[in-house]
Amino acid sequence: MAAVNAVEIFSSVQGEGPDVGRSTLFVRFGGCDLRCRWCDSPHTWQPAASCRVETARGTGSFRTLDNPLALDTVVECAKALDAPAHAMLALTGGEPLLQPEAAAGLARALGALGPEVLLETHGVAHEALPEVLPHVDVVSMDWKLAGEVRRASDPARGAVAPFDDDHERFLGVARAAPRVVVKIVVTPASADAEIDEAVGRIARVAPAAVLVLQPVTPRGPVTERPDAARMLGLAARAGQRLADVRVIPQTHPVWGAL
Numbered sequence: 001m002a003a004v005n006a007v008e009i010f011s012s013v014q015g016e017g018p019d020v021g022r023s024t025l026f027v028r029f030g031g032c033d034l035r036c037r038w039c040d041s042p043h044t045w046q047p048a049a050s051c052r053v054e055t056a057r058g059t060g061s062f063r064t065l066d067n068p069l070a071l072d073t074v075v076e077c078a079k080a081l082d083a084p085a086h087a088m089l090a091l092t093g094g095e096p097l098l099q100p101e102a103a104a105g106l107a108r109a110l111g112a113l114g115p116e117v118l119l120e121t122h123g124v125a126h127e128a129l130p131e132v133l134p135h136v137d138v139v140s141m142d143w144k145l146a147g148e149v150r151r152a153s154d155p156a157r158g159a160v161a162p163f164d165d166d167h168e169r170f171l172g173v174a175r176a177a178p179r180v181v182v183k184i185v186v187t188p189a190s191a192d193a194e195i196d197e198a199v200g201r202i203a204r205v206a207p208a209a210v211l212v213l214q215p216v217t218p219r220g221p222v223t224e225r226p227d228a229a230r231m232l233g234l235a236a237r238a239g240q241r242l243a244d245v246r247v248i249p250q251t252h253p254v255w256g257a258l
């Protein structure tokens with residue numbers, strides 16, 4: 001039976017995207033093969049030795065379990081957090097699709113408890129998506145800008161190739177999900193040409209997808225947000241090609257939570 005390397009399992013509310021504010025049980029996977037300049041969870045870049053698990057919903061009290069976790073163990077943890085009372089169950093990371101067998105098994109088992117299953121992904125691992133897709137209700141994928149993100153295997157940020165082709169292939173598979181959300185994180189340094197290219201490809205492949213333009217939450221080397229005029233201008237331009245474009249900042253940093 002598959003096991004999962006997980007970083008944490010906890011109850012909260014969704015902090016970003018079109019489902020912001022909905023009660024959500026999170027299973028955060030360990031390991032990621034991309035490096036975003038503004039990443040809010042760099043502790044998930046490597047597989048974790050242990051996983052912290054909230055002991056009861058809303059308490060903020062945690063116990064620690066050694067990795068890897070049997071999927072049955074994760075399901076029991078979810079039940080202890082009253083999973084059926086949540087609107088959503090989020091498989092997040094790190095990158096869940098680096099562990100596709102575990103992600104598929106958890107999506108199937110956790111979805112049987114009632115809430116919608118949300119897959120949060122960097123949107124690059126298109127080969128792994130078909131194994132998981134039948135078991136999720138929402139695919140929320142990032143569209144990474146090469147000027148802001150590199151692969152872990154790349155020697156230098158400047159050497160990175162655009163992610164557009166990988167994202168387009170991924171979206172071509174993901175569009176079969178009941179709901180699809182594409183998120184672009186925008187920093188003051190984000191290039192308009194890269195964003196326009198992404199919007200054009202989204203419009204061509206999955207015009208019904210929701211596009212979220214997310215002004216970056218400053219962290220690490222990214223110290224400022226783009227201003228309102230920039231975000232509104234990008235949204236207006238994207239809205240000429242897509243029917244549902246939203247500007248939504250992260251809300252969880254407001255209360256000091258990730």
